[in-house]
Amino acid sequence: MAFREILHYPDPRLRIQALPVARVDQEIRGLIRDMAETMYKAPGIGLAATQINVAKRVVVIDISPDHNDLRVFVNPVIVHSEGVYGIEEGCLSVPGIYEEVERAQKVRVEALDGTGARFQLEAEDLLAVCIQHEIDHLDGKVFVDYLSRLKQQRIRKKLEKQQRLAM
Numbered sequence: 001m002a003f004r005e006i007l008h009y010p011d012p013r014l015r016i017q018a019l020p021v022a023r024v025d026q027e028i029r030g031l032i033r034d035m036a037e038t039m040y041k042a043p044g045i046g047l048a049a050t051q052i053n054v055a056k057r058v059v060v061i062d063i064s065p066d067h068n069d070l071r072v073f074v075n076p077v078i079v080h081s082e083g084v085y086g087i088e089e090g091c092l093s094v095p096g097i098y099e100e101v102e103r104a105q106k107v108r109v110e111a112l113d114g115t116g117a118r119f120q121l122e123a124e125d126l127l128a129v130c131i132q133h134e135i136d137h138l139d140g141k142v143f144v145d146y147l148s149r150l151k152q153q154r155i156r157k158k159l160e161k162q163q164r165l166a167m
């Protein structure tokens with residue numbers, strides 16, 4: 001297992017549209033292991049492959065306090081969504097920024113699991129938000145995109161400055 005470096009906004013690689021996974025093979029299972037390690041170490045409640053510079057439609061999520069409920073979504077698709085819900089979101093690719101975003105309150109997602117088996121899951125509230133946030137990453141979107149232009153500009157400047165100082 002290996003920790004992988006997380007890309008930070010406004011890195012243009014966060015804008016790449018991830019490609020569907022043809023087969024959940026050894027390589028994808030290795031990627032899933034690295035993603036889980038990276039998410040737990042960060043720590044975060046979700047991670048999309050896009051964030052570690054892999055343009056494949058793979059997401060890991062664990063919203064449990066004890067880090068013992070890992071969920072894997074390969075090629076996830078939201079097949080139904082309803083309601084409106086918003087919480088203050090954060091993102092490992094946008095460190096230190098927390099803003100509320102309007103999302104669906106409930107989603108039904110279809111995906112492949114870590115063995116390649118197809119499943120559907122109905123999720124609400126935090127888990128539903130996390131699934132929507134991660135699928136956005138696979139489509140090259142970041143939660144900051146939902147904020148006003150002024151807020152986006154401030155966040156971009158702040159993070160660019162942090163990244164300059166970190167060099």
Ligand code: GNR
Nearest residue numbers: 044045046047089090091092133
């Ligand atoms: O760790 C994370 N917390 C979080 C909180 C509210 C809404 C979404 C998230 S996802 C985030 C991890 C991350 O950046 N995933 O892409």
Ligand code: NI
Nearest residue numbers: 090091092093
């Ligand atoms: Ni994120």
